[in-house]
Amino acid sequence: MRDVLERDHEELDGVLGELLLALDHGDPDESFAQLDLLWARLAVHIRAEHLCLFPAILGAPQAFLPGSGGTPRLEEVQSAIGVLRSDHDFFMHELAKAVNLMRAMEGISDAGVVKETLREVRSIVLSVRTRLSSHNQLEENQVYGWIDVLLDETGRSALDAHVRHELENLPLRFIGVAKNSHN
Ligand SMILES: [Fe+2]
Numbered sequence: 001m002r003d004v005l006e007r008d009h010e011e012l013d014g015v016l017g018e019l020l021l022a023l024d025h026g027d028p029d030e031s032f033a034q035l036d037l038l039w040a041r042l043a044v045h046i047r048a049e050h051l052c053l054f055p056a057i058l059g060a061p062q063a064f065l066p067g068s069g070g071t072p073r074l075e076e077v078q079s080a081i082g083v084l085r086s087d088h089d090f091f092m093h094e095l096a097k098a099v100n101l102m103r104a105m106e107g108i109s110d111a112g113v114v115k116e117t118l119r120e121v122r123s124i125v126l127s128v129r130t131r132l133s134s135h136n137q138l139e140e141n142q143v144y145g146w147i148d149v150l151l152d153e154t155g156r157s158a159l160d161a162h163v164r165h166e167l168e169n170l171p172l173r174f175i176g177v178a179k180n181s182h183n
């Protein structure tokens with residue numbers, strides 16, 4: 001099941017790359033389209049982790065959390081999930097700021113204003129990319145691995161179905177735009 005979330009990380013990286021390319025080309029329409037897609041897809045990914053992954057891991061029976069034999073201690077799990085949650089808040093806050101900057105630019109043809117807005121948006125996107133990279137490493141190298149350690153087979157397959165379902169819940173305007181390869 002971790003491969004579903006890791007594949008989603010890769011696809012998010014791809015959208016981020018397209019967004020930076022559009023910003024570098026100074027293309028406001030394409031930049032806005034890619035930013036909107038990144039914002040929606042990251043929101044869906046984060047919602048899947050909040051609604052499915054975190055409760056499943058935190059709800060694992062205490063017997064699974066003795067802190068020995070490769071299993072994490074409860075405090076370790078809580079602390080890592082606390083870091084991930086605050087990263088998620090940062091991503092959503094910063095991308096909302098970038099979306100608002102782009103919206104405020106709509107209808108403005110002044111080349112200087114457009115250039116300055118794209119520069120500001122680029123700087124926000126770069127800060128998101130940097131923090132997202134270490135965030136995804138923490139998930140892929142540690143937290144996603146706890147699924148196999150903490151959940152039994154029934155728990156893992158329920159989580160797998162729940163995550164797949166949530167990842168398919170993209171807003172309607174993106175259906176057909178975003179390649180969905182979660183199946
Ligand atoms: Fe995350």
Ligand SMILES: [Fe+2]
Binds near residue numbers: 045136139
């Ligand atoms: Fe993630």
